[in-house]
Amino acid sequence: MSDRLGLVDSHHHVWNLDHRPQPWLDEPGHEPIRRNHGPDDLRAVATRPLAGRRLTSTVVVQCVTSTPETRELLALAEKDPLIGAVVGWADLTSAGTGDVLDELRSGTGGRYLRAVRHLVQGESDPEWLQQPSVERGLRAVAERGLAYDVLIRSHQFPQAIRLAERFPELPLVLDHAGKPPVRNGELDDWERQLKRLAGHPQVHCKVSGLITEADHGKWTVADLRPVWDALLTAFGPDRLMFGSDWPVCVLAGGWNRWAAAVEELLDGCSADETEAVLAGAATDFYHLKEGTPCS
Known part of the structure; x- marks a missing residue:
């Protein structure tokens, strides 16, 4: 596990709408983020230290099926x-x-490809991840030593569980904690x-x-605590x-407010536990190298 004093943001997005449209941004409610976002914009807003740590490395995640x-x-990772x-x-x-996958890894910046993701949350088939063609594709991912980001909504857990059962050799990470229903607090299932x-x-x-699954304007750390526990x-x-x-989190308060909430949730954790959540787990999972803190 990493022992460096830094902060890894394991999930953010970038997009340039002048170059590549993001149709999902046309949905009502996305107006605040319906503009271009790049790494320098993230540097500009991620100014709050989290448990004394400043942002040193990030994982950028796909947005569209492209x-x-x-x-x-x-190519951006190669430059930034x-x-x-x-x-x-x-x-x-x-x-x-x-x-x-081989073509992507052999191209510009290909060494930065560490995982793939599909927007399973938008698939109506309750067994999409178990389709024979999808499992063939997942085997190709595993054979190349890559991981898979699982993007599901809470009602789609059964197929994610089946995926884990059928692919014990494939490293998996659940995005956004499976989108728990924070807003209504009905978390038992x-x-x-x-x-x-x-x-x-x-x-x-x-x-x-988590904050975008809560009431965007009224959420408190107390609303998030049961999920964190x-x-x-x-x-x-x-x-x-x-x-x-980020930048989706802007819809519910932004990077710094979310970082402050995580720091409060971590209160009571040991130094080693805090290191794991804020840097170590992501560094190990995505095979990250040391970075330089944002200025």
């Missing part, structure tokens, strides 16, 4: 020292998934399913996206990693 977008993210890893996209249903998924040792979890119990600190989900 291999060209992944190429652009890899803040970005330590890329979670990209490849069509898992294609017979040529492996060839596409989410917590039961979370514990089942966490029972598989290759599964990690991102402490990210469940995550810490299920995964332990060594399998939890801080992520901002």
